[in-house]
Amino acid sequence: MFRFLSGFGSYWMLLGRVFAKPEKHSMYYRQTMKELVSLGLRSIGIVTIISFFMGAVITLQTAYNTENPIYPTYLIGLGARDSIILEFSSTIVALILAGKVGSNIASEIGTMRVTEQIDALELMGINSASYIILPKVVATVIFNPFLTLISIITGIIGGWIVGTSAGVITSQDYIYGIQYAFIPYYITYSLIKTVFFAFIISTVSAHQGYHVEGGSLEVGRASTKAVVYSSVTILLFNVILTQLLLS
Amino acid sequence: MIRAEHISKSFGDRRVLTDISAVFEPGKTNLIIGKSGSGKTVFLKCLVGLLDVDEGEIYYNDVPFTRLDFRGKKELRQKMGMLFQGSALFDSMTVEENVRFPLDMFTGMSYPEKLDRVNFCLDRVNIVNSNRLFPSELSGGMKKRVAIARAIALKPRFLFCDEPNSGLDPKTSIVIDELIREITVELNMTTIVNTHDMNSVMENGEKIIFIEEGEKCWEGNRNEILKSDCSKLNDFVFANSLARQLKDSSK
Numbered sequence: 437m438f439r440f441l442s443g444f445g446s447y448w449m450l451l452g453r454v455f456a457k458p459e460k461h462s463m464y465y466r467q468t469m470k471e472l473v474s475l476g477l478r479s480i481g482i483v484t485i486i487s488f489f490m491g492a493v494i495t496l497q498t499a500y501n502t503e504n505p506i507y508p509t510y511l512i513g514l515g516a517r518d519s520i521i522l523e524f525s526s527t528i529v530a531l532i533l534a535g536k537v538g539s540n541i542a543s544e545i546g547t548m549r550v551t552e553q554i555d556a557l558e559l560m561g562i563n564s565a566s567y568i569i570l571p572k573v574v575a576t577v578i579f580n581p582f583l584t585l586i587s588i589i590t591g592i593i594g595g596w597i598v599g600t601s602a603g604v605i606t607s608q609d610y611i612y613g614i615q616y617a618f619i620p621y622y623i624t625y626s627l628i629k630t631v632f633f634a635f636i637i638s639t640v641s642a643h644q645g646y647h648v649e650g651g652s653l654e655v656g657r658a659s660t661k662a663v664v665y666s667s668v669t670i671l672l673f674n675v676i677l678t679q680l681l682l683s
Numbered sequence: 684m685i686r687a688e689h690i691s692k693s694f695g696d697r698r699v700l701t702d703i704s705a706v707f708e709p710g711k712t713n714l715i716i717g718k719s720g721s722g723k724t725v726f727l728k729c730l731v732g733l734l735d736v737d738e739g740e741i742y743y744n745d746v747p748f749t750r751l752d753f754r755g756k757k758e759l760r761q762k763m764g765m766l767f768q769g770s771a772l773f774d775s776m777t778v779e780e781n782v783r784f785p786l787d788m789f790t791g792m793s794y795p796e797k798l799d800r801v802n803f804c805l806d807r808v809n810i811v812n813s814n815r816l817f818p819s820e821l822s823g824g825m826k827k828r829v830a831i832a833r834a835i836a837l838k839p840r841f842l843f844c845d846e847p848n849s850g851l852d853p854k855t856s857i858v859i860d861e862l863i864r865e866i867t868v869e870l871n872m873t874t875i876v877n878t879h880d881m882n883s884v885m886e887n888g889e890k891i892i893f894i895e896e897g898e899k900c901w902e903g904n905r906n907e908i909l910k911s912d913c914s915k916l917n918d919f920v921f922a923n924s925l926a927r928q929l930k931d932s933s934k
Contacts, residue, residue, distance in 0.1 A: 460788055556773075559731055559765045560760060560788065561760035
């Protein structure tokens with residue numbers, strides 16, 4: 437319990453340093469652009485691949501579990517669409533990104549810590565927490581909503597291609613289904629969740645990396661902890677945000 | 684000049700430094716020597732403010748560093764340069780970007796001016812045609828020299844070197860030692876070097892402090908070190924058989 441409270445306290449203290457006034461805006465801008473490429477653009481591939489296949493599987497499972505003459509087949513498209521928008525493209529993609537981006541952030545910052553690069557920044561009089569972490573937070577918070585949109589689109593396309601190829605639904609029914617009773621607020625809900633999850637992934641992982649002590653073994657442990665802690669926090673906030681936003 | 688007065692530091696129940704006082708003079712290469720784990724690096728990190736001291740005061744030209752607020756420390760730190768044990772170059776930046784980094788952060792210089800200064804510093808440490816290389820493409824000695832170039836980019840008044848020869852062959856170690864000594868005189872810096880390399884001690888030791896188990900045991904210079912009657916220092920200095928033979932033959 438003491439360790440949890442101590443970790444929680446150091447997390448908030450670190451955030452206080454991260455959001456202090458930046459020293460030189462041009463340097464932060466340059467760093468943010470680098471992070472947008474490293475953490476954002478380089479995640480498009482994995483998000484696209486996973487979303488395509490998950491969209492396909494969601495469509496097939498919906499089809500096989502609703503094989504009943506009472507249900508119109510276009511409901512398969514509707515079910516796939518809502519599953520993808522409400523849960524898959526925000527929460528599941530966030531969990532995947534916690535693995536990819538979170539471990540990347542923790543190991544990068546952890547390595548900077550054990551190789552004294554953070555000490556070098558501090559010695560120059562630079563707020564190392566802000567200089568290293570803030571661009572990562574800004575980059576993920578800005579870019580992850582785009583990843584969610586890409587995931588939604590790819591997931592629905594995956595469901596359409598595989599659903600029609602497997603013969604579980606016709607193209608017309610699927611397209612009718614994904615348009616039927618569409619609630620635009622679901623997209624907003626998904627994007628709001630994504631912003632929160634992006635913040636959790638970047639800050640929780642950065643906190644684990646920033647406080648590494650030791651060597652490569654500890655960096656590896658910090659990377660694992662970053663994924664576990666961000667995933668658990670994401671799932672917790674998923675419940676809270678769903679209750680707040682959809683009730 | 685840097686003056687440390689009665690510095691003590693503990694980590695939990697473990698006392699690492701006990702009541703260390705010392706004066707480090709400008710234009711000289713001041714050495715802190717001692718065995719591994721004796722508290723040299725902790726003392727150096729206390730001097731630069733990377734660790735807070737439990738007791739004692741540190742003065743930079745009579746400015747009480749330990750009592751300065753964040754802004755005051757930040758201003759003073761721009762007058763410090765440090766060469767870390769593992770060089771601590773930024774992996775994601777090229778050699779040029781590493782050396783330019785403090786200039787980007789703290790000066791309003793134009794790009795050509797910064798480039799001139801970067802090339803001057805790299806030239807001074809004998810690094811040529813390597814501006815576009817990344818730290819992973821450099822040898823250990825080159826990394827140290829680039830780190831020195833970065834440390835002197837802002838023309839510091841104080842230079843700190845934590846074991847500059849660790850992991851280097853004897854010849855490269857001598858090159859690094861000479862470079863540190865020359866730069867110290869050129870820029871009239873107060874330089875403090877942590878080392879357990881006896882070659883460095885005999886070449887650079889204008890002022891030497893010996894630390895053993897967190898306490899200052901001896902203070903002097905390279906001429907006095909061989910004649911000291913401090914048993915702990917003698918155990919350290921004459922640890923290898925060659926040094927013992929030299930001592931015996933000089934008697």
